[in-house]
Amino acid sequence: MSALSLANINFLAILVSFVVVCAAVITLRRFTEWRAKQTLSDELAQRDNFALGISYASQVAVVCISIAFLFEEISLHTAQQRPLRVILLIGLFFTFIFIGQLIHRKWILHRFNEEHAILKQNICAAMVDSGMLLANCIIVLGLYRWVHPQGVSNLLIVTLAFFLLQGIFALDSKLRESRFARFNQGASLQDNFNFANTSIGIRYAGKTIGLALALYAGLGSAPYVDAKLVDNLFALLSHCSAMWLILYSGTFILKHLSLPKVDIGLEVDHQDNIGVACLEFAVFCAIGYLLISMFSL
Template identity: 30%
Template structure:
């Protein structure tokens, strides 16, 4: 056993810390399923198994994945001063992440996609709305994770930074939604993107998912350039917002170029908007996310 510890670099303390973190993480992930059911005013187990509601399953999957993403920001790899402090820190960040994810969902429902009732649509088994809900939740989590990794410590300044970063993320997601609505209306004789999603346009849901997730990745790039300092917090957050806008525009431009080259000869408006081509929409989503990942990777 000692030889194993020497080879792997593990020790008993580290194993205990890992056990604490993973136990709390699993408990929080389980809680997320229950919270999703409460938010939708349904029994999660019945909706998933007895009702076979695929849209609800996609929505819950997005919420669980989102919390998992947030928890990777809470687990920094550095152990706390004691087992108790480790548990408190992990639980605090986890619960805060869960709350912010749910608040982000409400904001997205009432501000970004304000012309449709997302809960009712998911209960009505609307797959496109389930995809949109999962994507927006994951996008929120990606940015929360970036802020968690950006800050350090566990005090009031930390929580102000996390909440402020969350507000920036929601502002960017709403902005991108409005831009995509304008583009869709321009290409489709002033038709409504939200109405199309409400009518179950799965291809549009897939495309939109790629757009919001790529936006979230673009927003996180600012964390690589700005140093967290409680004394200059508001200046840093303003810089984060400006940098996020610049990065979002850059990702959008590069994605447009990449789509033009990769999907050469394919009329995206005709295939996705009019024919609901899920295959082409999936390629669009993959391109959007890939460009954002590559760009943020280069920034890092």
């Protein structure tokens, strides 16, 4: 779709996209209130539940980002000619994101009840949950741009690729848990989320979003051949694995150049140093975006 400008403005396109965003946000608000069993105004303004506010803000951001991405990829003419396809794409986008969030909550972090912790005003839980939500949004956008699915065979490849990437997320999380236990006398990372250590949540979210950006770069560099299931999945796995390794190599170097004499693990794990955690968040996101700039644009 050609870019809009003041000399070439399409008010209908703006109106349609804004109406879709508003409808999606209203649906999201109703669903969030149903899960919280009270209105958001009471929970956010009266109880000052910052954790729920962070979680809700990330959900609104995901809705807006996804719909904006689709309206950039699909022309208004196409939407007018094939409105059911656009509705189906929006539904599939949010379905994949929801499934990814469900996998994260019920499998990857199965010992930690994020929803319950967020309602208990645990900001660490909100950061962990929001990070994975944004990461899944990035992955779904990357998969769409990689395949541009037009039929059932493409959708099958997208689905299998999505679960393959979820496996990378799970493996990465297990390696982080193993490292945390090794440097903290066998302590469980998931159990520590319940202690509301905000810096741990920020670091976890940063690593998750950074990994998603790296995988997006892998999707951008991996070749796609229509209807070649095995070839596509092998290419995806090899490219995304390479980006995963480059991500951690780059962040290791950049962290030590940024804070050469600081024990980042000690500051984050034991002293709840939010400043150091934010630095680690920024480093992972920066390297992830750098990989996108180099490999997928």
